[in-house]
Amino acid sequence: MTRAEEPDTARLDGPEGDPPALLIRGLRKSFGGNDAVRDVDLTVAPGAFVGLVGPNGAGKTTLLSMAVGLLRPDAGNAWVAGAPVWPAQDADRAKALLGVLPDGLALPQRLTGPELLTYLGRLRGLPAPVVRSRVEELLDVLDLAAAGRTLIGDYSTGMRKKIGLAAALLHGPRLLVLDEPFEAVDPVSAAVVRAILDGFIAGGGTVVMSSHAMPLVERLCDHVAVLDHGALLRAGTLDQVRSGHTLEEAFAELVGARPPARGLSWFGS
């Protein structure tokens, strides 16, 4: 990996002089000959709620995975409140500030939700009484308390998403990076997750979330970044990106989506 030089964060300071909550410079990743992410730059101000959108295969998961330290970039780097994410051995400060919900999170199948959260809380260095009360509160709020004795291997997809979110929130991060947090989550739980994220932003946190649900992004996010074929097509405030249209219309226009010329041949004529 080529290490990008740490940029002059002062140049990118927000109004209060804080460094960006997340700064991405020149992140790049190829798989074989496939350029999944091509030299992406993105600056996320503290307190922003950013929706990362893009067609299937655009590179969203690859970009977010590199930005949080889960996937080694071919080039570039990311900084969380000025702390580097790469190289991995220098990432302790960045990781302490980060809460991550990765795509397809591999969870231990033989633990219950409370066991997993308790283990992660202790691993994060939180005192036992703090872990106990936070775990109880998270399970209660996310409607997972009744499944306290169920093994994670027996969880539904939505329950797995929610326990992943609980794990991301447990240590009180300042930046949440969430890969499709609402996927497979029922409407009642989605309202709970929205309220949690609103509260997180109101408390001064920052959220970067990938999603395919445009109405949800319009409802929650104040900034949007559009990724296609590994490159950032547009990034700005929600109003800048949708420029007088719905986000769905603006997205289709940006990525050049066209309705199919014809239906499937075997569906009759």
Ligand SMILES: Nc1ncnc2c1ncn2[C@@H]1O[C@H](COP(=O)(O)OP(=O)(O)OP(=O)(O)O)[C@@H](O)[C@H]1O
């Ligand atoms: N581990 C991998 N090995 C090989 N190719 C990969 C790997 N991970 C991702 N890719 C490729 O990189 C590209 C970007 O994939 P990525 O999962 O980042 O897209 P995405 O925007 O998150 O897609 P989706 O919206 O469908 O989740 C795709 O062409 C994908 O096939």
